[in-house]
Amino acid sequence: GAGVSQSPSNKVTEKGKDVELRCDPISGHTALYWYRQSLGQGLEFLIYFQGNSAPDKSGLPSDRFSAERTGGSVSTLTIQRTQQEDSAVYLCASSPPGRVNQPQHFGDGTRLSIL
Amino acid sequence: TQLLEQSPQFLSIQEGENLTVYCNSSSVFSSLQWYRQEPGEGPVLLVTVVTGGEVKKLKRLTFQFGDARKDSSLHITAAQPGDTGLYLCAGGSQGNLIFGKGTKLSVKP
Numbered sequence: 001g002a003g004v005s006q007s008p009s010n011k012v013t014e015k016g017k018d019v020e021l022r023c024d025p026i027s028g029h030t031a032l033y034w035y036r037q038s039l040g041q042g043l044e045f046l047i048y049f050q051g052n053s054a055p056d057k058s059g060l061p062s063d064r065f066s067a068e069r070t071g072g073s074v075s076t077l078t079i080q081r082t083q084q085e086d087s088a089v090y091l092c093a094s095s096p097p098g099r100v101n102q103p104q105h106f107g108d109g110t111r112l113s114i115l
Numbered sequence: 116t117q118l119l120e121q122s123p124q125f126l127s128i129q130e131g132e133n134l135t136v137y138c139n140s141s142s143v144f145s146s147l148q149w150y151r152q153e154p155g156e157g158p159v160l161l162v163t164v165v166t167g168g169e170v171k172k173l174k175r176l177t178f179q180f181g182d183a184r185k186d187s188s189l190h191i192t193a194a195q196p197g198d199t200g201l202y203l204c205a206g207g208s209q210g211n212l213i214f215g216k217g218t219k220l221s222v223k224p
Binding site for chain 2: 004033035041042043044045048056091093101103104105106107108109
């Protein structure tokens with residue numbers, strides 16, 4: 001497809017388990033972003049990848065959260081030892097190269113529920 | 116810390132009414148974007164404004180960027196049920212965007 005693809009669309013897991021969320025950005029987009037959105041709320045920035053530069057991890061809420069971007073394309077967000085407060089929708093976005101603050105193209109998110 | 120405050124948080128109106136939602140900050144942004152998000156989907160970009168005082172129109176939607184580039188407004192004329200959704204503003208900073216918490220709009224037929 002032409003858009004940002006996220007998988008799984010829904011994930012239910014038990015407290016304490018690790019989870020991996022995947023994001024396939026739009027081909028050719030150099031920037032990739034992860035956000036967290038609690039029910040009906042705005043977007044909380046987590047991490048930002050731009051090309052081959054070191055990622056901006058300033059939004060990660062704890063050391064249980066990490067993300068990788070392999071080959072400048074697919075990204076995986078990992079949450080270790082999940083807690084109930086991690087329940088949220090995790091959104092990924094990508095944007096094309098060019099000047100800063102290009103429009104972001106979002107996937108439909110992964111809805112994560114921690115029991 | 117840069118913050119964007121959106122108001123009102125919730126808005127419920129009848130079809131055909133006009134409305135304005137606001138996005139305010141004490142910080143200057145290089146650009147400001149408005150997104151609309153429907154349930155179960157990711158946000159979709161509506162418009163980007165970059166110049167202080169800029170006004171952009173998108174059919175029944177009018178977007179304005181404040182002269183000082185610290186605030187913005189979105190005005191919808193003759194709202195329709197299809198306008199229902201969460202409206203998010205986002206300010207451009209150093210590579211990433213700062214998002215407001217959004218205005219949840221419900222337009223009833």
